[in-house]
Amino acid sequence: MQEETTTLANKVCELILKDIVTGAIGQGQKLNEPELARIHGISRGPLREAMGRLEAMRLITRVPNVGARVVQLSYDVLLEIYQIRESLEGLAARLAAETMTGEEKLSLRALLTSHHKHLLDTQGQSYFQQEGDVDFHYRIIHGSKNQRLIDMLAGDLYQLVRMYRYQFSWSSNRPQQALKEHDQICSAIEESDGELAEWLMKRHINNARNNILASMNHQKHPNLEKYHE
Amino acid sequence: MQEETTTLANKVCELILKDIVTGAIGQGQKLNEPELARIHGISRGPLREAMGRLEAMRLITRVPNVGARVVQLSYDVLLEIYQIRESLEGLAARLAAETMTGEEKLSLRALLTSHHKHLLDTQGQSYFQQEGDVDFHYRIIHGSKNQRLIDMLAGDLYQLVRMYRYQFSWSSNRPQQALKEHDQICSAIEESDGELAEWLMKRHINNARNNILASMNHQKHPNLEKYHE
DNA sequence: TATCCTAAAAGTGTTGACAATATGACATGC
DNA sequence: GCATGTCATATTGTCAACACTTTTAGGATA
Numbered sequence: 125m126q127e128e129t130t131t132l133a134n135k136v137c138e139l140i141l142k143d144i145v146t147g148a149i150g151q152g153q154k155l156n157e158p159e160l161a162r163i164h165g166i167s168r169g170p171l172r173e174a175m176g177r178l179e180a181m182r183l184i185t186r187v188p189n190v191g192a193r194v195v196q197l198s199y200d201v202l203l204e205i206y207q208i209r210e211s212l213e214g215l216a217a218r219l220a221a222e223t224m225t226g227e228e229k230l231s232l233r234a235l236l237t238s239h240h241k242h243l244l245d246t247q248g249q250s251y252f253q254q255e256g257d258v259d260f261h262y263r264i265i266h267g268s269k270n271q272r273l274i275d276m277l278a279g280d281l282y283q284l285v286r287m288y289r290y291q292f293s294w295s296s297n298r299p300q301q302a303l304k305e306h307d308q309i310c311s312a313i314e315e316s317d318g319e320l321a322e323w324l325m326k327r328h329i330n331n332a333r334n335n336i337l338a339s340m341n342h343q344k345h346p347n348l349e350k351y352h353e
Numbered sequence: 354m355q356e357e358t359t360t361l362a363n364k365v366c367e368l369i370l371k372d373i374v375t376g377a378i379g380q381g382q383k384l385n386e387p388e389l390a391r392i393h394g395i396s397r398g399p400l401r402e403a404m405g406r407l408e409a410m411r412l413i414t415r416v417p418n419v420g421a422r423v424v425q426l427s428y429d430v431l432l433e434i435y436q437i438r439e440s441l442e443g444l445a446a447r448l449a450a451e452t453m454t455g456e457e458k459l460s461l462r463a464l465l466t467s468h469h470k471h472l473l474d475t476q477g478q479s480y481f482q483q484e485g486d487v488d489f490h491y492r493i494i495h496g497s498k499n500q501r502l503i504d505m506l507a508g509d510l511y512q513l514v515r516m517y518r519y520q521f522s523w524s525s526n527r528p529q530q531a532l533k534e535h536d537q538i539c540s541a542i543e544e545s546d547g548e549l550a551e552w553l554m555k556r557h558i559n560n561a562r563n564n565i566l567a568s569m570n571h572q573k574h575p576n577l578e579k580y581h582e
Numbered sequence: 583t584a585t586c587c588t589a590a591a592a593g594t595g596t597t598g599a600c601a602a603t604a605t606g607a608c609a610t611g612c
Numbered sequence: 613g614c615a616t617g618t619c620a621t622a623t624t625g626t627c628a629a630c631a632c633t634t635t636t637a638g639g640a641t642a
Binding site (some may be wrong): 176205 | 358401402406411430433439448501512
């Protein structure tokens, strides 16, 4: 059994990451180094390293000699991210269709089946659906076998996507439609039809993007009250 | 005049970045913290921050309690990167065609004109051509106005691309063809034809990728002698 | 000679203190 | 009243020393 050798900076980074994603540390909030260090019971050295990684993920922004703040979420940035997701996950879907093993494909199908069951049970609901969606996309991303692509999507970009999910609390208001689209993508992958998988994935994400655009007009700036601490 | 307020970690990060990209610090080489700190006349604190950023760019890899090494370049990873570039720069070209200002378009055309002149003067040569190519793609990337996309491409991915250019010392052996493709892309952008610009850019990068594939068969593992220090 | 063990050396992770910079309150002049 | 300058405070940037882990070198044993 390989005991995960890790470092203080690593552990604290994950803790703060979770707090930022879930909103325990709100958007735009200042990160005070001595305070954060005291809270987590470490010194400022490792804490600053952790903050460096959060900055690299673009969850916080730092200004020299001034300090770090959690990013401000906005519809504009969210749309930017979905443009990128459309391109990159389209690519991932194509590669996945071309390189996924039979075992991986079976596992992906099993995941969809369980989603389908849960959707029937719960009348299409929220938290599971959200994380389930993340799971599905994760599988395909990793199925691409392109390590750089995996790092970009699953490592960095998805933390932001999850942050939006939590804090804009938009539960894909079309779960059955999304599941159907997942099903189509899965089928294309099963048939090793890379071109189709890519096209379906891009349309799937573009649909989600249009969904965001539509909700922008109804409900402007959902979390505006959380501007500053 | 705005004096750029910066930090030691920033400056040293750029210095080491240059050394890694150009090969002054070779592939796979170990980065010794006390030694590097002494060389740059700083303490290990800021140095470790700088190394954290290089790790985020994936120019070095770190193992807890063991240390950091410069990444090993390989054709496989290079091909992975070109797959990603094809997707993302295709997107960038489309967005650039849709959003670039008239001024930006004129400037882009001027850049190409100067490239054309230099190509005639020098019979299609190397260093300028390489950095010129980088310039052209930079312009389009920034023209996309998608900040996240800009950061991903220009901030991180291109450092690796430059590193490969230096160390595999492959000077696009088809400069006139590349320039022609640049010209086509530029025209599409000038006409605000996003769809065409995207398609041309993807084909352009795919051509470069095929070029790499071809040279793989002739010249295997160009810098293999630089394995370890 | 090869293998294992042990101890010294080197290197990384972490800490607390110091230096440099920014923030905010207050006073002063217009 | 408003802008500007000054000072105290808080916060960030940097450093040097300490603690722990890994690596290396040497010798003992088979």
